[in-house]
Amino acid sequence: MSAEHDIEQIEQANASGRTPAVFVHGLWLLPSSWDRWAEVFAAAGYAPVLPGWPDDPGTVAEAHAHPEVFAGKTVGRVADHFAGLIGALSRKPVVIGHSFGGLLAQIIAGRGLSAATVAIDPAPFQGVLPLPISSLRASAPVLTNPANRHRAVPLTFEQFRFAFANAVDAAEAEQLYETFAVAAPGAPLFQAATANLNPWSETKVDSTGPQRGPLLIVSGEKDNTVPWAIAEASYKKQARNEHAVTEIVEMPGRGHSLTIDSGWREVCDTALSFVQRFA
Numbered sequence: 651m652s653a654e655h656d657i658e659q660i661e662q663a664n665a666s667g668r669t670p671a672v673f674v675h676g677l678w679l680l681p682s683s684w685d686r687w688a689e690v691f692a693a694a695g696y697a698p699v700l701p702g703w704p705d706d707p708g709t710v711a712e713a714h715a716h717p718e719v720f721a722g723k724t725v726g727r728v729a730d731h732f733a734g735l736i737g738a739l740s741r742k743p744v745v746i747g748h749s750f751g752g753l754l755a756q757i758i759a760g761r762g763l764s765a766a767t768v769a770i771d772p773a774p775f776q777g778v779l780p781l782p783i784s785s786l787r788a789s790a791p792v793l794t795n796p797a798n799r800h801r802a803v804p805l806t807f808e809q810f811r812f813a814f815a816n817a818v819d820a821a822e823a824e825q826l827y828e829t830f831a832v833a834a835p836g837a838p839l840f841q842a843a844t845a846n847l848n849p850w851s852e853t854k855v856d857s858t859g860p861q862r863g864p865l866l867i868v869s870g871e872k873d874n875t876v877p878w879a880i881a882e883a884s885y886k887k888q889a890r891n892e893h894a895v896t897e898i899v900e901m902p903g904r905g906h907s908l909t910i911d912s913g914w915r916e917v918c919d920t921a922l923s924f925v926q927r928f929a
Contacts, residue, residue: 652708656701656735663697664740669765669929671696672736674758676749676773677834678805678814680706680713683910687746687918694922699743701735703728713832720802723835725750725842726852729757736763744925748909749773749876750838752867753853756888762861765929768921769884770868771876771906773838775855776845777887780879788813788875788906789839798836805831817872817905822912830910860893866924867897868917870904897924 663670671691673684681700688698703723707713713720732754736743745764747755752772759767774780791809792798805813807827814831815823845851856862865888869881878900885898901908901917908917 655708656699657738659699659701660735660738663699663743666697668695668697669741670699670739670743671925672699672701672732672739672743672745674701674732674745674747674751674754675703676747676751677838678810678831679748679910680710680830680832682709683748683830686914687909687921690915690918691922694926696744699735699739701732704731707832710830710832717802717804717833720833720835722800722837724837724852725753725757728838729754729852732758733761733763742929744768744929746770746921746925747772749906750842752876753842753855756855756857756865756884759862759865760856760859762859762863764863766864766866766925766927767862768866768868768924770909770917770921771870771873771881772867772884773842773876774845774853774880774884775857775887776848776851776853778880778883779846780883782877782879784874784877785880789843792834792836792839793843799840801836802833803836804833813875814907815905815911816874817870817903818907818911826907826911855887857888858891862888862891862894864895864924864928865891865897866899866921868908868920869898869900870906870908871900871902872904873906873908875906895928
């Protein structure tokens, strides 16, 4: 995803006069994973912006051809990248993020850059303590080899099935894997795994500041990667904010693929109805 493409989207959003809706993807996905969401938000009167992480390829085919471009991206670098893009918008956006994108959305909200934020199955920030067995298994393809901190790491279908597509049937899981799955930087998973041992962790979130704005956390009931224990602990930390609404909702029967699988629309509508209350 070229920088020119990101700038073009921002210019279009500014020219529209509408409230921008910025979508932040997580690991093993690309901005195109939000395409259907963008159509729904545009129809609802928002100006969708789907920026990439730095150097994201434009397509899944390009990502498969050059997986090395994903290597080395850290949470701090990506958060600053998104903050810079949002700073070029003429109106404060709503921000919707999934997985590590949900963590990034909360970092952005903590910096006062979001009018309303939805964090879907968000990766844990510093101070979120639960570490369920299924989360460890989902991140094992990266964390079992320390050298992966500096690499781009793909998932096998079996690993994707456990981490993302455990709540859909085998045929849909295959289709999701072929359509959406790309390699991902290992660094963010190492940063999340060591966050509570590192006072300077880049996964730190300002959850209590007056600038944070309204926040919804969405949890998939059957998510192996970010189970309810992590989502609830994130919510409890965020709910200490005395200045803005903090809510959490659980989507029954849904796994980590809830933003891209056949039930995506229910999750999209849940996010949309929340942000419409505030922006």
